[in-house]
Amino acid sequence: MTHSRLSSLRAAACGAVLLPALASIALAQRPPQNQTAINEAEYYRMSTVPIPEGVVLEVGGLETMPDGRLAVATRRGDVWLIENPGSINGGQPHYTRFAQGMHEALGLSYRDGALYTAQRSELTRLRDLDGDGKADRYETVYSWPLSGNYHEYSFGPVFSPKGGNDMIVTLNLAWVGYGDSFVKWRGWMLSITPDGKMSPIAAGFRSPSSFGYNMEGDLFYTENQGDWVGSGGLSHVEKGDFMGNPMGLKWSSEPESPIKLTKNDIPDTGEPKFEVAKRVPHLKTPAVWFPHTIMGISTSAILVDSTRGAFGPFAGQLFVGDQGHSKIMRVSLEKVNGVYQGAVFPFREGFASGVFRQVWGKDGSMYVGQTSRGWGATGRAPYALQRLVWTGKTPFEPLKIEARPDGFEIFFTAPVDRAAAGDPASYKVNSFIYKYHHIYGSPPINTSAHDVRAVVVSRDGKSARIVVDSLRQGYIHEIRMAGVKSEGGAALLHDFGYYTVNRIPGGAKLAVKLAVKPAPSAGAPSMSAPAPSTAPSSEARPGGALAKHQTTMPAAWNGTVDQTIAVQGDEGLTFSLPTVNVKAGARVRLDFKNASDMLHNLVVVRPGTAVKVGEAALKLGLEGAKLQYVPRSDDVLYHTALLEPQKSQTIYFTAPSTPGEYTYVCTFPGHYTTMQGTMRVGR
């Protein structure tokens, strides 16, 4: 079942490349593949590695062996070796089980004839001494305690690239309605030698599923939104750093700890993290923030482009996966005043399951290991292994963004149309940041629009220096460049990126005549518009009709309702009730409770419009958070607010007078394809 669905996805994607005329027909019969993924496929083709029946390849770790075989560690504890995963010469991949029985192996690295993996309670070395192709030694390199909480995942290892054999592992916090560290080194990053000597490197981790090195050999990790984490991001980790979640600091008094901070040293004020970091030594802010829901919802693997061009024009950059959104993003980094910062861009979406691990094949193609069990993903397969191949065509993309004293310099993969790229109106810049507090996640705060005052296009046409009013140190800058065209008139494949300005570089400002500060126009970014106190759809409608977001019982109902419905948002992107029945015109009270650990809303839409409304919500971008991801649309009938985990809200509405099958859907980005229910309106 899964296989045939995956192969039809592949067929749809290939059809778009090879047979454009047929693509729309193919798509009409197949699961929806959005236009972005179809466009991306022209440059990066996705294929699916077949998995034998009975092999549950929930990818936890992925490694390329020196001979080109793929090694895959699974959440069920097996390690599989896959020969010819790319079906070169038309052959089938061949699977051999190398090892079994490990406790949720979430990482895999090869070194000197051995595979290393982190189980929940230890770092394990797997060796095949008798040469039969299967491990016969499972050696405990280093072990750590467990409390028995399911959320105590352990990730890694990754070998240091700077010579030596030191390995990095990270240990997740337990989850009991909030993250907590019940046993030693939960919430920490550790360095371990092959002979089992451990030193703690850094603290403050929440759910550090992924980490890796850039070309310079510096270590980065990705974090997921949650308690003390306003949004996902990519952070540079150095010994002695405190990354932000204070629960693991209960072990900072241990003699090995390089950090002396305690939980009491960490203020819980909701100020931006960079502000707090001015007062709290060692507190590290991300090199690049990934705005939640726009650049994924659960960042995962980091893979540096070491292919020297075999994978396209992004050599040296980082590819970062996203589990919940089944996609991969791209990061360009630079160091300003000794501090890493840079930009995140969309890269490739449309993967079959939740993207968790990436490695390079020997031929410079990228293998993408995936799982969605327990954490729903946009790609609905429970697990998958896919391959991404550069077609040889260079996409027209923003290659990288660098900070300048008075703005940014944007580099492109191909020469631009000088007139379009030189027009300040081709760009929009907004800045914002997140709260740093114990609460799960954060809305964007302190948002501000910046005028682009001048643009200078380089002589070769491959970069544009934009002068921006008052850069804000510490803030995320959204840079939109919808007006930029290539020499040939093509639009950018992805026309925006998010640059985190940790430091504003010194140096000369650009000597150009600044454009007159434009008057606010209809085209001004929505971020700068005065924020309504509630989402627009909550305003009462004329004629005494109820608001779409009606949270108090209308007085005219005289305290009675015809029907009460209680629905909750559950784990795995589901509503607790797949169907509810209401009578046409009934006065309905709906109690919605978010019982999961993600953000959810409940939006009742007209029959057959759930995907349309969900896509519209996805396109809201930064405005989405403010609108609770409820797009302005006549298809939206009633909705709750976007609720944090464990929050509840009651709304009131009068059921539609037209019977039919209406849909209720969570429009939080990435959820709408899965998280749906049917509201049957009957007479």
Next chain:
Amino acid sequence: MRRLLALALLTLVAPTGAAQAPTSQGALPPQTVSLANLSAFRATTPNWKIAGAASGERTGAALTTETGTGVLVNTPASGAMGHLLTTWEHGDLDLAVDVMLPKGSNSGVYLMGRYEVQLFDSWGVRAPTFADMGAIYQRWDEKRGAGSEGYEGTAPRLNASRAPGLWQHLEIVFLAPRFEGKRKIANARFVKVVLNGVVVQENVEVTGPTRAAPFADERASGPLMIQGDHGPVAVRNIHYKSYSAAARLADLRYRAWVDDAIDSTWMSSRQPMREGPVASLSTEPAGAPNKFAVAYDGSLTVPATGRYRFTLNIDWVGTEAPMQGPAVARADLVIDGKPVIVNRGARQRMQADVDLTAGKHAFALSFFKNRQYGPQRDLQLWIEGPGVALQPLHDESLLLAFGNPINPILVDAQSEPVLLRGFVRHRGIKRVIVMSVADPLGVHYSYDLSQGTPFFAWRGPFLDATQMWDGRGEDQTSRPAGSVLDLAGTPSLAFLTDANAAWPDSITDERQFKRKGFALDKAGRPTFLSEVRGIAVEDAIRPDSSGLTLRRELHLRAPASATTEGLHVQLAQAEHITRQSEGTYVVGDRSYFITLPAGAAQPVVRQRNGRDELLLPVRFDRGESRVVYTIVW
């Protein structure tokens, strides 16, 4: 002891999800058949005797007895092979009994003297039939024609039997046939047969008496019977509860509140948001999953005067601090205006006994849930009393678990051993560094890698991994799917400074025990590696070729620098350990045997803190030592 052990296992192997009904542990005490003499039984032939103890060898076809009381022993002989029938008769019955068979023996427990659960020495049988231990034996009808006379036998789901000469524990829940006048309107039914802790039969209807029954007719009551004419058997601890009536709730009304700020004051101080008559108890009227309160009022009618036991379960009380306490939960059961159970959220389950007169009583139950996290919202209330079987007063069809079916994930060994790390519950504690090992020969064990000790051994199906691999696997446990032998699970190796030094319950200091992983042999079986104060340990547990027993070999190598003085192996720890013969020890209440190879150094039985320990000092020869023993059950 045997009985409690088996009951603990019953809890362990019960499916998770909806809370389980209280086992015999939490229920009212049963009636016990006195085995001081044979006065509880009708007159019979001299093959039935009262003894003080019984024992058997694995290979012997006879039982050995000691004088005394408490154990029934049947030794059939020519001219003396009568059955044993109770003087009392029963209808619906819960029965718990210990039985012991010598090698090759055959007997049976006949409910109402008519419907047999087979007792048989089925040790080692791979595919049990209607004639094996725990089977519902066939009925017989000559009119069906030669070769087809036998019908309706039901094989046990799996072979849960133990070796000859060991006590085995059998529990039966039985419903008598129902009659309207002389006409039978419902067949007799084995609701459940549990052998050595695992369910081997469930909901098996029998249309008439078993082939060898002494009665051909069917009636509303009959005596309990042990079969005497086939082979030797020992029986003890005959406990039963006999039922005739039910309790019932009526005139129920509910009031419900839903709010984020719900607490225990809401039920007494606020107007309900909804109220009305209702047919049954559940959390359903709340109409909300997490923050609600419900109060019920009504009447409870009990059939007889006597002591009733109530068991109240609120499953949203968790084990971690944010999921329990007075801010999270409370439940109050009030009968005739008097508080019977007041649960302030410290634990899920509470019980209370109340003396009630036959007839109607005022009933009130109120509860609230205000929990941060988790879908648990089931509430259960059970009652049990004189002539009243343990019965739910809640509506089982409305339990949340019924709405969320989960496909079980079962793991078995096919052609090669299966290894599986994970959490395993043992004696109520989650052991977290555990490897379970399945062998294709059908014998399996769970091993605590952090203590270097096996703690479960079993035959049959391997593991149910559902709670580990479904969704996030929030419990993250797997559980043995067969009948489990509970080994102590204390560390196997320790240094004793003197003969009276205590054996450690667990070891956390890596200098005392450091796990190093394991090596697989050619067949894929693991040998666990560890280091004990510099001494290298290889621990190999292997099945015998028939897949019945486990042989353990500890191979120790001490470098010249290591101190070996005082190092001991603990082969077993239990309330009782006795030496049965040269090289054979009986552990627990005849729960299992430990055997040593011929000529091996003999261990000593040491008593400490009311427990027996089977200890062997480790003697090194040129820096090496091997300790070998076999677990037989």
